[in-house]
Every structure is written in C-alpha cells, then in structure tokens.
Amino acid sequence: MAVMTPTRLDDALEMAAGNPDAHLLSGGTDFMVEVNFNHRKPVDVISLARVDELRQWSEDRGAGTIFVGAGVVYAEMEKGPLSALLPALAEAARTVGSPQIRAAGTLGGNLGTCSPAGDGLPVLSALDAQVHLASTGGTRTVPFSAFMTGPKKNDRRPGEIITGVTIPTGDDFQGYSKVGVRNAMVISIASACLSVRDGRVRVALGSVGPVIIRATAAEEWVSSVPVVDASVALEFGERVATESRPIDDHRSTAAYRRHAVSVISRRLLERSNDR
Amino acid sequence: MSNNEIYTLTVNGRDHHVKDAWVGESLLYVLRERLAMPGAKGACEQGECGSCTVILDGKAVCSCLVLAASAAGREIATVEGLNPDGSLTDVQQAFIEEGAVQCGFCTPGLVVAVHKLLEENPSPAAVEVKEALSGNICRCTGYGRIFAAVDAVVAVRKSGSR
Ligand SMILES: Cc1cc2nc3c(=O)[nH]c(=O)nc-3n(C[C@H](O)[C@H](O)[C@H](O)COP(=O)(O)OP(=O)(O)OC[C@H]3O[C@@H](n4cnc5c(N)ncnc54)[C@H](O)[C@@H]3O)c2cc1C
Ligand code: FES
Ligand code: FES
Numbered sequence: 001m002a003v004m005t006p007t008r009l010d011d012a013l014e015m016a017a018g019n020p021d022a023h024l025l026s027g028g029t030d031f032m033v034e035v036n037f038n039h040r041k042p043v044d045v046i047s048l049a050r051v052d053e054l055r056q057w058s059e060d061r062g063a064g065t066i067f068v069g070a071g072v073v074y075a076e077m078e079k080g081p082l083s084a085l086l087p088a089l090a091e092a093a094r095t096v097g098s099p100q101i102r103a104a105g106t107l108g109g110n111l112g113t114c115s116p117a118g119d120g121l122p123v124l125s126a127l128d129a130q131v132h133l134a135s136t137g138g139t140r141t142v143p144f145s146a147f148m149t150g151p152k153k154n155d156r157r158p159g160e161i162i163t164g165v166t167i168p169t170g171d172d173f174q175g176y177s178k179v180g181v182r183n184a185m186v187i188s189i190a191s192a193c194l195s196v197r198d199g200r201v202r203v204a205l206g207s208v209g210p211v212i213i214r215a216t217a218a219e220e221w222v223s224s225v226p227v228v229d230a231s232v233a234l235e236f237g238e239r240v241a242t243e244s245r246p247i248d249d250h251r252s253t254a255a256y257r258r259h260a261v262s263v264i265s266r267r268l269l270e271r272s273n274d275r
Numbered sequence: 276m277s278n279n280e281i282y283t284l285t286v287n288g289r290d291h292h293v294k295d296a297w298v299g300e301s302l303l304y305v306l307r308e309r310l311a312m313p314g315a316k317g318a319c320e321q322g323e324c325g326s327c328t329v330i331l332d333g334k335a336v337c338s339c340l341v342l343a344a345s346a347a348g349r350e351i352a353t354v355e356g357l358n359p360d361g362s363l364t365d366v367q368q369a370f371i372e373e374g375a376v377q378c379g380f381c382t383p384g385l386v387v388a389v390h391k392l393l394e395e396n397p398s399p400a401a402v403e404v405k406e407a408l409s410g411n412i413c414r415c416t417g418y419g420r421i422f423a424a425v426d427a428v429v430a431v432r433k434s435g436s437r
Contacts, residue, residue, distance in 0.1 A: 003345055005348065027340070028340045032301060033320075033321045036301060036320040036339060040299075044298075045342060045344075047342065075334070086329075097322065098411075099409065100322065100325055100335055101340075103336050104333060104337070173330070184406075185323060185409065
C-alpha cells in the first residue's frame with residue numbers, strides 16, 4: 001500500500017510507527033507543490049485529511065486555554081467562534097494564500113513545514129503555544145519556541161504526528177500584521193504578532209530570521225514603560241527591529257525587512273493602546 | 276513495494292476506478308488524463324492560479340494540490356457536474372453574455388468558484404466577490420467583465436426569474 005487514508009488517529013499512529021519514512025499529508029498545499037515540481041518523490045504517504053480527531057478545536061475555560069487540532073484549516077480560524085477567541089490567529093489566517101488555499105491548508109501543515117514565513121507561526125510564538133505530538137510510544141508537548149529549530153526544521157521525530165497546539169486565552173489584546181507585495185496570495189516579507197496580557201507585551205517576528213524571533217528585550221522594555229505614547233511606540237518599533245536577523249533574498253532586502261518589522265510592530269502596539 | 280495505486284474516486288456522484296496510477300499524481304492530473312474530465316485546467320500546478328478549482332467535500336480547492344489517491348472516499352465535484360444534463364448554468368450563461376471569457380483558460384475554475392461563492396453568499400458585496408475570487412487568476416479580461424457576470428447572476432437570481 002502506498003497512500004494510506006486512516007480515519008482514526010490511533011490507526012494513523014500505527015501506520016506512522018510501521019512506516020517512519022512515510023510522508024504525512026494534511027491539506028497538501030506545501031507537500032503537493034514539491035511533488036508536482038519533482039522536488040519530492042513520495043513512496044508511502046499517510047493522509048491525515050480524514051482523521052476527524054485532528055480537525056477539532058475546543059476551549060477549556062477552567063484551564064484558560066484553547067486546543068486547536070493540527071487538521072483545523074485556515075478557513076475555520078479566520079471567522080466564526082474560533083476567530084473571536086483567537087483574533088491574532090484569525091488575522092494571520094486571513095492573509096494566507098487564497099480562499100482555495102485556506103480551505104485546504106492546516107495549522108499542522110504550517111508547523112510541519114516550519115518556514116520562517118509561515119503565517120501561523122509568529123502567532124503561536126507570541127501567544128506561548130504548546131505543540132502536541134503523538135506516536136505509538138505516547139505523547140509529548142513542546143513549547144513552540146523549542147519546536148521550531150531552524151528554517152524548515154523542527155523537533156518532530158520519525159513516527160510522530162503533530163496533533164495540535166494549546167494556546168492560553170485571556171489576552172487583553174492580540175493582533176497580527178504582515179507585509180507583502182500585494183494583498184492576496186503572498187508570502188510574507190516581514191510579519192509580527194503582538195499580544196498584551198496584564199500589562200505584559202509579547203511580540204514575535206516572522207520572515208526576519210532563520211526561526212520565528214521573540215523580541216524579548218523590546219518586550220521587557222515596553223512592558224516597564226508606564227504610559228505608551230507615540231514616541232514610546234516609535235522607539236518600541238526600533239528596538240524590535242534591532243532584534244530581527246533578516247537576510248537579503250529573492251523576496252526582499254534585509255534593510256527593508258528591518259524597516260517593515262519596525263513599522264508593523266509600532267502600529268500593533270498603537271492598536272493595542274487604542275482598543 | 277509497487278508504485279501502482281488502485282483506488283476509486285467519486286466524481287459528480289459517480290464512482291470512477293483508477294488503476295496503475297503513480298502515487299504522486301494530483302487530482303487534477305487524474306481527472307484530466309485518466310478519467311477524461313478535462314474541465315479543470317492546469318496552469319501553475321502550485322495553487323496560485325485557481326484554474327484547477329474543484330469542490331472537495333463541499334469546499335472549493337485547487338485540484339493540483341490534492342493527492343488524487345487521498346481523495347478516495349471523499350465527494351468531488353467538477354465543472355462538468357454543475358448541471359447534470361450538461362446544459363449551461365446561469366453562471367456560465369452570464370459569463371458568455373457579459374463577455375467574461377476571452378481565452379477561456381481561467382473560466383472553468385472561475386465558474387466553480389462563483390457557484391461556490393453564491394451558494395454561501397447569495398448577494399455578496401463587491402469586496403466579497405473580489406476576496407472570493409482572489410485565488411483565480413485571469414490574464415485576459417482584467418476582471419471587470421467577470422465581476423459584471425457575477426452581478427448579473429445575483430440580479431437574476433434575486434428577481435427569481437432563473
Ligand atoms: C498558493 C499558495 C499560497 C500560500 N500562501 C501562504 C501564506 O500566505 N502563508 C503561509 O503561511 N503559508 C502559505 N502557503 C503554504 C501552505 O499553505 C501552509 O504552510 C499550510 O499551512 C500547509 O498546510 P497543509 O495542511 O496544506 O500542509 P501539507 O502540505 O499537507 O504538509 C506540509 C508539511 O507538514 C507535514 N505535516 C502536515 N500535517 C502534519 C501533522 N499533523 N503532523 C506532522 N507533520 C505534518 C507534512 O508531512 C509536510 O511536510 C501557501 C501555499 C500555496 C500553494
Ligand atoms: S493549476 Fe492548480 S492552482 Fe494553478
Ligand atoms: S480569459 Fe484568458 S485567462 Fe481569463
């Protein structure tokens with residue numbers, strides 16, 4: 001058998017254990033591009049698209065967390081009840097590709113690919129998400145900051161399936177901002193997610209380093225400033241930019257990325273202040 | 276281990292058996308090259324153009340990004356199945372009347388996307404139409420006539436005279 005289509009997570013885990021080299025497939029929006037362009041020649045594939053357990057999300061009010069399954073698609077994050085609970089994730093989801101891509105693409109696939117330009121990832125970083133992995137040997141949970149280890153590299157081990165993420169709720173503000181060459185169907189040149197909870201600001205940056213970067217020094221600084229006004233916001237943006245580590249590539253230059261990340265971080269802080 | 280897959284796809288309500296396929300074939304490829312359904316078009320094969328749009332389990336997706344064998348057991352609807360008797364739908368008719376077709380390569384994908392949009396949102400605002408069709412690229416028409424066709428369908432459906 002070459003393409004396996006389990007409908008239960010347990011079956012999928014058995015298949016992954018018996019076939020650690022098999023490619024996992026969710027929405028296919030990253031995987032199939034590689035296959036169509038002959039960058040990947042799959043032999044065995046385990047399609048997770050019909051595993052309902054992975055496609056669920058749920059709120060745990062007592063714990064103050066939301067679980068989002070790896071198979072939840074962007075279309076479900078961008079509107080409806082989930083978007084009200086996680087507005088930054090909704091804003092990020094809305095910027096992904098096109099309606100067709102958002103109908104198929106999943107958060108688990110974004111984590112599986114772990115591109116520094118992945119729009120879901122700065123959100124998971126800024127909101128201190130925990131990533132859940134499962135195998136026939138059991139489950140483990142890794143903070144997002146430890147999960148992403150490099151550009152397109154992560155801590156998933158052979159035979160493991162990402163089952164979802166847990167995100168704390170109750171932020172006073174959260175927002176996502178992305179710079180690209182146009183409004184639809186665009187990979188980010190720079191992005192940022194900012195959240196505020198009990199006066200503590202957290203900001204994570206995408207596309208400006210080998211991994212998602214938390215601007216922790218700027219976070220510390222701005223969280224200790226009593227009143228955020230225009231000049232504080234400006235300085236915050238500049239401080240954030242100094243913590244980015246962008247490169248020149250075919251999409252943009254390091255200098256522009258640094259500038260962009262400073263502007264969007266400033267604006268996000270201003271937005272959090274205006275609410 | 277053999278690379279030859281045997282599976283069954285349910286397209287427009289009918290089962291089709293696929294034999295001797297390579298595991299990496301996309302749904303777009305299998306529809307066109309193995310099942311003689313060339314309605315969905317392939318231009319970019321990377322999800323950018325939308326000319327391959329089909330409905331999978333009720334959602335408009337790019338068939339070039341669906342691994343065909345993974346679509347076994349799911350409901351697939353293509354442009355060929357919009358009107359079971361093969362006659363033109365109101366959307367297709369409006370595309371013709373409004374001159375929304377030039378080379379026609381993008382048209383099947385757009386027609387599927389417009390049907391999906393109007394099913395979910397019978398009277399979309401202009402910006403909602405643009406958003407809904409942002410994954411369908413047309414190199415010829417400049418979109419004005421496509422939006423006019425959508426407006427025409429909305430007007431006719433509202434007046435109840437379809
Ligand atoms: C036209 C186009 C536009 C795009 N635009 C954007 C954009 O704006 N922003 C953005 O962030 N991305 C974008 N992408 C990339 C892609 O849509 C996202 O990364 C998406 O989240 C991938 O999810 P998927 O379910 O389709 O993943 P798949 O392609 O199915 O899988 C991707 C990778 O993750 C692994 N994987 C999938 N699920 C799991 C799991 N449960 N456990 C372990 N590993 C798993 C797979 O093995 C594979 O290596 C775009 C892609 C296309 C084709
Ligand atoms: S051929 Fe599928 S989106 Fe272009
Ligand atoms: S009519 Fe030619 S691409 Fe749209």
